Amino acid sequence: MNVIQKILEFIQVEIKDLISEGIVSSSADLTKINLDVTKDPAHGDFSTNAAMVLSKFSDMKPHDLGKIIADRLKEKNEFKTIEIAGPGFINIRLVRKFWRSLIPIILKSGIGYGDSNIGKGQLVNIEYVSANPTGPMHIGHARGAVFGDALSSLLEKVGYKVTREYYINDDGSQIDVLARSTYLRYREALGEDIGEIPEGLYPGDYLKTLGEFIKRKDGDKWKNLSENEWLGSFRKLAIQEMMALIREDLISLGVVHNVFVSEAELVGKGANDEVLKELKKDDLIYTGILDAPKGKSSEGWEARSQLLFRSSQFGDDVDRALKKVDGEWTYFASDIAYHRDKFRRGFNKMIDVWGADHKGYVKRMQSAVDAITKGEGSLSVSLCNLVNLLEDGKPSKMSKREGSFVTLRDVVKAVGPDAVRFVMLTRNNDVPLDFDLKIVLEQSKDNPLFYVQYAHARICSLLRNVLEIFPDIAISDDDLSGADLNLLTSDSEIEMIKELANWPEVIKRSAKANEPHRVAFYLYELAASFHSFWNKGNSEEELRFIIPSRVDKTIVRLALARSVAIVIASGLGVMGVKPVEEMR
RNA sequence: GGUCCUGUAGCUCAGUAGGAUAGAGCACCAGAUUCCUAAUCUGGGGGUCACAAGUUCGAAUCUUGUCAGGAUCACCA
Incomplete structure (x- = not known):
């Protein structure tokens, strides 16, 4: 269940009524209406800008329009309070029962909680890593590998059918x-x-x-x-x-591809020739001479007659060469053939993960995909920026051309795959990342992986320890989902649940933006809330998870704790990190 | 010269389908441990969201321009 979706639907129904009643013009732009989770609890649980947006399309002031909407929404018994505030926000507070009811849903869904179907089963091809087969992987490749893998999991979670693909550049x-x-x-x-x-x-x-x-x-x-x-x-x-x-x-x-495609094999099968023929038929090929690039780097430039693709017709800056002067195919030519091959295998939606140094290549590739799929295929490219490998703040250089470079293998050996994966996802893929081998191994909150894992481990320890006090209780997720939810009464408990309610939305937004790092940040915040809640038990015994005098309260708190653990596990699952049961 | 990215607290960074008083960690200061892992938590100070215009009820977010840093730019892959 997605809470936000549900409430938004309520609001949309009211808006449609307003339109059909003529209070709001039918030309109203409904896409600008959103429902936000409020940052300030004084503003309720959610707020919507509906009245402010719609007032432009009616004769009423935002405040008055808001009042009408609010009054109608009040009929629903999910809402505790609905208030108009500020310039015309409608602030909605849900009854606690509504929040509490999320717990059994999470417990029953397991790590599938947060899944959705916005992808509707559409095929997606995600091509990542594609390191040239000229040596072992280094730490920079790992970023692409982890990113691509996490993005794949993310898109799977929202209902796409993902193929994880590796393109072997074995022909150059x-x-x-x-x-x-x-x-x-x-x-x-x-x-x-x-x-x-x-x-x-x-x-x-x-x-x-x-x-x-x-x-x-x-x-x-x-x-x-x-x-x-x-x-x-x-x-x-x-x-x-x-x-x-x-x-x-x-x-x-832990990165596993479904498909490996060899460039040499494709070329051998005549894929490049086929593409050439096809593009020729559409009059997108000609032999010509490109202008010298403007600016500084034109030294040593000489005019060359080459076979060119009219990529500028599809938004690229200039046309691009398909054959070198010696008559060999360019990399670009093979790449067009490769993307055509993907398209012919049924992938209208393609995502490539490249190093940021290939940025200048994006437009021409998208132009080519546009041309060969007649606009039916789409290619989006995610670029992974540099990884600065540090050791206690000191840079350790890595370069593939040098004899001694830091291999991925060495790093994994030093810090483990989970640390590599998590750290790689703590930054937007588009910006450079510092990877400090020392911090990654630290057992403190400087190390976000540790911090998140620690929260999960604490919850696991609860389930171990509770049996010493209540040896006879049943604590499977199924059992816990029958807990008496009415005992969840404190604000901090409800706040915790609200964060869990956000998870499906986080997943969706991450997936839409192709940004798995958002998951890492969400998990860090969720872990912080959990640690904070946990420590409240230090000063207020009432707020502990295990309360020896109250088996019923203990059980419902365990249900809450398990829900948190499930969401953490769900998020770590996207990142490809194994949740741990204890910190050793 | 073209294209693109970045500019948010002393440091490292979150925050784009525009929302109310811009967040977190580190560092700094002050606290919490008869207690499920204190490996944690609580509180505090700290900001011209590079700058300037524009769009509008409302801009860190969108548009334009300027400045600064970076990447990339014919046949490589």
């Missing part, structure tokens, strides 16, 4: 570089002194292992052959091995 020239780097390590394994790894090749130690592996497998079979004799085999083998590394890294984070 960087794979040649990888193969050459591997060949060098192979020769090293054979005992040759290779000296410094030349500029432009991958220096990472992980290729040593591969070189040695090839030596064990093939001996010196490749040693005296020319590059074009070994290149193909080394490419294939290297990609295979690098993807194995990456998959291991993903598994260590």
